[in-house]
Amino acid sequence: MPARLSKRTIDAILHGALPAIVYDAELKGFGVRVAASGSLSWFVEYRPGAGGRRMSKKRFYFGSREFTPEQARQTAKELLASVALGSDPMADRQRDRQSLTFREFAERYLSEEAEAKLKPGTVANYRIAIRKHANPEIGRIKLDTISNSDLSRLHSKIGKTKPMTANRVMECISSIFRYAATCNIVPVGHNPTKGIRAFRENRRERFLNSEELARLGEAIREAETDGTPYDIDESKPAAKHAPKPQNRRVKIDAYTAAALRLLILTGARLREILHLKWQYIDFERGLLLLPDSKTGRKAIILNTPAVLILQGLERTGEYVIASERDDRPRADLNRPWRTISKRAQLPGVRIHDLRHTHASVGAGAGLSLPIIGKLLGHTQPSTTQRYAHLASDPLQKASNEIANALVTQMGDSFVSCKAPPRPLKKTAV
Structure with missing residues (x-):
């Protein structure tokens, strides 16, 4: 029989015949399941989409004994409200479990895309960027949940000491997200590296004299x-x-x-x-x-x-x-x-x-x-x-030709002679 789920109700269920499922008398779809071992799980039952009898009912479990009845009731209200707005908690959980972490998909990108289309040296550099810089920070995060702020922090952290490396790491991650979109892992156009401005790079150019x-x-x-x-x-x-x-x-x-x-x-x-x-x-x-x-x-x-x-x-x-x-x-x-x-x-x-x-x-x-x-x-x-x-020699040659022509017209003394000093004006005391 439905009953208002409270601490007293839960204690009574635990001391009764197990396993047991009890629905809350006040919040429709909210309930608790106690297994034969005594383990407890809260749940909500709902019909996804537009609802109605044509849709199969789903039961979504959440939390256990660490949830008090009041906390479980509040969570159930939020879940049922999201269902009313078109969400499907069960499908979301299944999709989240199936989604890959950055570390997992990065390895897939290297083997499926990079090795087939990029130069071996570029692939080697990408492996270093992923292993040494990206994986320690975002390797365990689900690929579709990585945000622009996550990558901005990573870019800034690397850039404090190695700005050029930070830029190369972002280029690598950007390529990974572009491939993830083609694999329908993330939405088309979703690339959290967008908007991250590259550090200024000063080319190291050294010419031997x-x-x-x-x-x-x-x-x-x-x-x-x-x-x-x-x-x-x-x-x-x-x-x-x-x-x-x-x-x-x-x-x-x-x-x-x-x-x-x-x-x-x-x-x-x-x-x-x-x-x-x-x-x-x-x-x-x-x-x-x-x-x-x-x-x-x-x-x-x-x-x-x-x-x-x-x-x-x-x-x-x-x-x-x-x-x-x-x-x-x-x-x-x-x-x-x-x-x-x-x-x-x-x-x-x-x-x-x-x-x-x-x-x-x-x-x-x-x-x-x-x-x-x-x-x-x-x-x-x-x-x-x-x-x-x-390429200064041609310019130097042209400049010399112009200067020599001017000196010829103005006289050789134009270069060697100094103008006489101008007399100082006397001022009244």
Whole structure:
């Protein structure tokens, strides 16, 4: 029989025959179920949608003994009110249980979308962004409940120390939500990264001048032949086992030296040289025909010095820059570059700056920006525009011609002679 559900009613039910279901006498659809074990669950019964006898009745359980009868009654009122407005608590709960967390869907995005359509390097960077930055903060949150404020906090947190990384993480998350919309996981157009303004990024551009290039060339030659000298801390216990001072030198092999020289001479990217295979080289036409690169299929011009370097290398496998394993390309040049750049007194210079230097020398020699862009494999003219301020030689030449013409017309003394000082006016005392 229905009864007003109160603490006294619940105590009476618990001491009676179990299991038992009792409906509240005042709030229609509200009730309590006590299992044979004595566990208690509150519930509401309702007909979803427009209601009526044609709709099957649903029972939605919520809470347990931590809910007092008064709290359960208030929750039931709110649930029944939401049903009257068209909500379906049972369907909402089922949808919530089936929805994926950010961590779960991010892995699905990487395997289904990113690996099939993006460059391996981009996929690797996305994996780092997700594992190191996104998952610790939002990995457990349901994808469809992540808000703009959640991502704004994440962006600001990363940006305090690494603004460029923060921008890349947002780009990755944005791609994940775009794919989630195509999978009907979130509504089309739903992307909580919208409105988050990227941090300002200052491009790290470093161009080596002639003196620095000379030091770098000498450092490479020394490392390849005699080896680069190094110092140790004599105060450390392990110092007694170190080689004698005259033997403290680090040598690089011919392939490492060739890689560094090719990076300077061709302006190629690091992976384009380390992943270069002999079959990609067309010595007859002087080209590196790369089947894939950051910008897709690409041809790199081989100048005469670069051809001589390649012809002087021994072929030990399919890759030009041999590694410890012939079937795999070399991973990086970080260690030898640190040694050589330190020896050449180039602190803070990155390997990628060799590509910038190649372009800067071309700009300074008067080559047009479209030509430089073609040599570097740029697909957008705006990418090459960063070197525009270095193309000073043609402007310098034009300025000199104008100035020389003016001096000729105004007389040679116009530059060398100084105007006589103007006499000071006397003032009355």
